Amino acid sequence: MVKSFEDLEKMAKSKPSRKVALAMAQEADALKAAVNAALSGIVEPVLVGAEKEIKEIAEQESLDISRFAIIETEGETECAERAVELVKKGEADLIMKGRVPTAVIMRAILDKQSGLRGRGILSHVTILDLPKYHKFLIMSDPGLNIAPDLEDKIAIIDNAVEVARKLGIDKPKVAIIAAIEKVNPDMPSTMDAAVLSKMAERGQIQDCIIDGPLALDNAVSVKSCKTKGIDSKVGGDADVLIMPNIEAANVFYKAFAYLTDFNMCGTIVGAVIPIILTSRADSDKIKYYSILAGVSLV
Amino acid sequence: MVKSFEDLEKMAKSKPSRKVALAMAQEADALKAAVNAALSGIVEPVLVGAEKEIKEIAEQESLDISRFAIIETEGETECAERAVELVKKGEADLIMKGRVPTAVIMRAILDKQSGLRGRGILSHVTILDLPKYHKFLIMSDPGLNIAPDLEDKIAIIDNAVEVARKLGIDKPKVAIIAAIEKVNPDMPSTMDAAVLSKMAERGQIQDCIIDGPLALDNAVSVKSCKTKGIDSKVGGDADVLIMPNIEAANVFYKAFAYLTDFNMCGTIVGAVIPIILTSRADSDKIKYYSILAGVSLV
Numbered sequence: 001m002v003k004s005f006e007d008l009e010k011m012a013k014s015k016p017s018r019k020v021a022l023a024m025a026q027e028a029d030a031l032k033a034a035v036n037a038a039l040s041g042i043v044e045p046v047l048v049g050a051e052k053e054i055k056e057i058a059e060q061e062s063l064d065i066s067r068f069a070i071i072e073t074e075g076e077t078e079c080a081e082r083a084v085e086l087v088k089k090g091e092a093d094l095i096m097k098g099r100v101p102t103a104v105i106m107r108a109i110l111d112k113q114s115g116l117r118g119r120g121i122l123s124h125v126t127i128l129d130l131p132k133y134h135k136f137l138i139m140s141d142p143g144l145n146i147a148p149d150l151e152d153k154i155a156i157i158d159n160a161v162e163v164a165r166k167l168g169i170d171k172p173k174v175a176i177i178a179a180i181e182k183v184n185p186d187m188p189s190t191m192d193a194a195v196l197s198k199m200a201e202r203g204q205i206q207d208c209i210i211d212g213p214l215a216l217d218n219a220v221s222v223k224s225c226k227t228k229g230i231d232s233k234v235g236g237d238a239d240v241l242i243m244p245n246i247e248a249a250n251v252f253y254k255a256f257a258y259l260t261d262f263n264m265c266g267t268i269v270g271a272v273i274p275i276i277l278t279s280r281a282d283s284d285k286i287k288y289y290s291i292l293a294g295v296s297l298v
Numbered sequence: 299m300v301k302s303f304e305d306l307e308k309m310a311k312s313k314p315s316r317k318v319a320l321a322m323a324q325e326a327d328a329l330k331a332a333v334n335a336a337l338s339g340i341v342e343p344v345l346v347g348a349e350k351e352i353k354e355i356a357e358q359e360s361l362d363i364s365r366f367a368i369i370e371t372e373g374e375t376e377c378a379e380r381a382v383e384l385v386k387k388g389e390a391d392l393i394m395k396g397r398v399p400t401a402v403i404m405r406a407i408l409d410k411q412s413g414l415r416g417r418g419i420l421s422h423v424t425i426l427d428l429p430k431y432h433k434f435l436i437m438s439d440p441g442l443n444i445a446p447d448l449e450d451k452i453a454i455i456d457n458a459v460e461v462a463r464k465l466g467i468d469k470p471k472v473a474i475i476a477a478i479e480k481v482n483p484d485m486p487s488t489m490d491a492a493v494l495s496k497m498a499e500r501g502q503i504q505d506c507i508i509d510g511p512l513a514l515d516n517a518v519s520v521k522s523c524k525t526k527g528i529d530s531k532v533g534g535d536a537d538v539l540i541m542p543n544i545e546a547a548n549v550f551y552k553a554f555a556y557l558t559d560f561n562m563c564g565t566i567v568g569a570v571i572p573i574i575l576t577s578r579a580d581s582d583k584i585k586y587y588s589i590l591a592g593v594s595l596v
Contacts, residue, residue: 130557142477146484179440179548186444189545216552217579224556224579247487247546250477254514255553258522259428281515281522 001168002296003136004129005263005289008167012042012292020276020291021046021083021092024076024099026053027280028061033287034096035063042295046092048073048083049099076100080108084116087273094294096276102143109271120155121145122270124277125163126253127293129263133220138164138172139241142249143277144268150192153242154205157196159269160240161208166297174200175219175238176212177248181230183213189244196242208240209233216241257282265289267297274298299466300594301434302427303561303587306465310340310590318574318589319344319381319390322374322397324351325578326359331585332394333361340593344390346371346381347397374398378406382414385571392592394574400441407569418453419443420568422575423461424551425591427561431518436462436470437539440547441575442566448490451540452503455494457567458538459506464595472498473517473536474510475546479528481511487542494540506538507531514539555580563587565595572596 002008022034025047031054034045047054047070058065071086073079080100086092095116097105109116124143127136140160145152157174164172176193183190193212200210211234217224222236243249256262257279265286268275276294278287300306320332323345329352332343345352345368356363369384371377378398384390393414395403407414422441425434438458443450455472462470474491481488491510498508509532515522520534541547554560555577563584566573574592576585 132557132559146477146482177545177549179444179544184444187544216549217556217577221556221579224577227579243549244545245543246477246485247475247542248549251475251514251541251546251550252553255550258515258519259430260558261430279515279522281519281525 005265005292008289008292008296009040012295013040015295015298017041017044018093018295018298019044019046019091020094020096020294021048021086022096022098023083023105024049024079025070026050026057027099028057029282029284029287030096030098031057031063031065032061032284033291035065036288037291038068043094043291044068046071046086048079048086050074076104077108080105081114084108084111084114087116088114093298094273094276096291096294097278099280102277105275105277106144109275116271116273118271120158120270121152122268123156123159124266125160125269126264126266127163128256130256131262135239136167137220137241138239139243139249139252141243141246142253142266143246146246148245150195153192153196154199155270157205157208157210157240157242160242163267163269163297164239165207169239172208172239173234173237174208174210174240174242175214175234176210176242177216177219178213178244179215181213181215181218181228189213192244211235212242257286263289265293267293269297303563303590306587306590306594307338310593311338313593313596315339315342316391316593316596317342317344317389318392318394318592319346319384320394320396321381321403322347322377323368324348324355325397326355327580327582327585328394328396329355329361329363330359330582331589333363334586335589336366341392341589342366344369344384346377346384348372374402375406378403379412382406382409382412385414386412391596392571392574394589394592395576397578400575403573403575404442407573414569414571416568416570418456418568419450420566421454421457422564423458423567424562424564425461426554428554429560433537434465435518435539436537437541437547437550439541439544440551440564441544444544446543448493451490451494452497453568455503455506455508455538455540458540461565461567461595462537463505467537470506470537471532471535472506472508472538472540473512473532474508474540475514475517476511476542477513479511479513479516479526487511490542509533510540555584561587563591565591567595
């Protein structure tokens with residue numbers, strides 16, 4: 001089972017090198033992360049974007065990109081479409097977002113004719129290695145689905161569970177997070193959580209154990225469950241946290257990304273390939289780990 | 299200006315000792331925190347609850363409570379009402395929640411006849427000292443207001459700003475948090491944020507500088523603002539974070555309280571006195587710091 005980013009790096013290194021189309025490669029942190037992953041033999045970057053700017057940034061950052069293909073494109077949309085096309089043609093295994101805006105790359109990926117849609121919706125899956133927690137924490141969805149309804153939440157759970165299983169957790173424990181652990185009709189997220197738990201019990205959501213509503217402390221702390229008298233198969237030992245809304249998920253992601261130095265990463269799941277998509281402001285470390293995750297999920 | 303919990307401790311120690319009614323004192327972490335604060339001369343606990351249990355816990359935890367008044371009460375409601383009554387009579391300056399459930403103590407405080415209501419609504423204010431941030435971060439509201447509307451958010455801002463000013467920040471910078479920094483009609487929290495910013499500009503919300511919507515990274519990272527081209531008087535230097543909903547605030551609070559060892563505390567503001575109210579599962583350190591905050595706000 002993958003329990004740390006060292007494990008994840010080993011897993012990524014044990015796989016064949018993957019071709020990653022870096023969309024608008026003229027972005028220092030993303031380029032640095034891609035070059036680092038290439039040096040470890042994990043990926044072979046295909047740099048899509050403005051060649052001149054890419055080379056300038058490489059020089060500024062002292063990155064040797066002479067071995068990598070550069071595909072000259074003009075503007076955001078052309079670049080995004082070209083990255084998707086490379087995957088369609090089998091010339092890239094993965095897409096990574098560089099300077100291209102999320103909305104633009106997602107539009108190209110979600111295009112019904114030329115895109116890369118999978119069975120369900122796409123969602124963002126964050127993986128965190130927190131010193132105070134005894135294993136990886138997987139969290140969704142901080143960046144894609146604005147107001148997920150019950151059906152969307154099921155798809156978000158499916159995507160996160162798929163990631164957990166690829167990391168070696170056979171039957172992941174999924175906590176549906178709310179602000180409290182009691183069902184409260186004034187808090188719709190607690191009602192959704194109760195429904196999702198029962199659906200898993202009835203076999204309507206598979207390959208995982210679900211419990212909710214749980215407040216975050218109940219999900220990650222056995223002591224907290226005891227203090228509050230909560231008897232839960234998930235409480236204190238969650239593998240996956242499903243957040244009640246995009247705001248809570250985004251705040252959780254960014255609290256760790258910007259206010260701690262803990263290791264974490266993020267990937268978009270649910271398309272025919274994983275998409276390595278981090279916030280432009282994220283560090284090159286987060287971007288490097290996100291490449292490891294993306295490669296491990298192929 | 300108070301920039302750390304050491305500063306806050308100094309500030310609390312410089313004030314006259316305050317009488318704190320500990321509601322249902324038969325709770326180990328709360329009792330420990332109150333006794334510690336008493337040893338530093340910061341408070342004089344008045345232990346309200348079941349005397350026998352209180353003494354048992356004190357013995358188990360090796361706490362000397364022989365100097366403190368114990369007021370025997372039976373059950374949760376009687377205890378909560380008695381704690382409120384002590385404040386009304388001038389026999390206590392503050393209330394601290396022990397084992398009594400939040401709902402019960404809040405009912406007694408909010409009672410229109412016998413309670414301790416102030417001008418506006420009550421809200422929970424969290425104070426965090428994060429190693430990666432250059433000053434205190436103040437955050438609301440993780441625990442009280444389930445679905446705050448615009449009026450409620452103004453009161454929540456007022457309460458948080460009052461705390462910031464008592465900590466020595468003359469004109470606090472307030473970030474109204476959303477999942478993104480752009481106004482998006484599909485995300486009501488971004489609309490509220492825009493409105494609140496303009497209201498502050500027009501002098502309808504005073505004593506602070508407000509900007510929003512900001513994603514959390516924009517609020518706390520100058521680099522993130524630069525990367526995303528955000529020109530903001532608050533961005534990267536926020537004193538106060540107003541969260542878009544109780545779920546996001548609760549997740550933010552608990553992420554730090556349960557998944558890091560950073561120093562933090564919480565207090566309820568907006569009643570005629572501060573109320574020291576932490577989650578039952580919070581550590582005695584959080585409870586001790588919360589007493590410091592409560593005393594400093596009187």
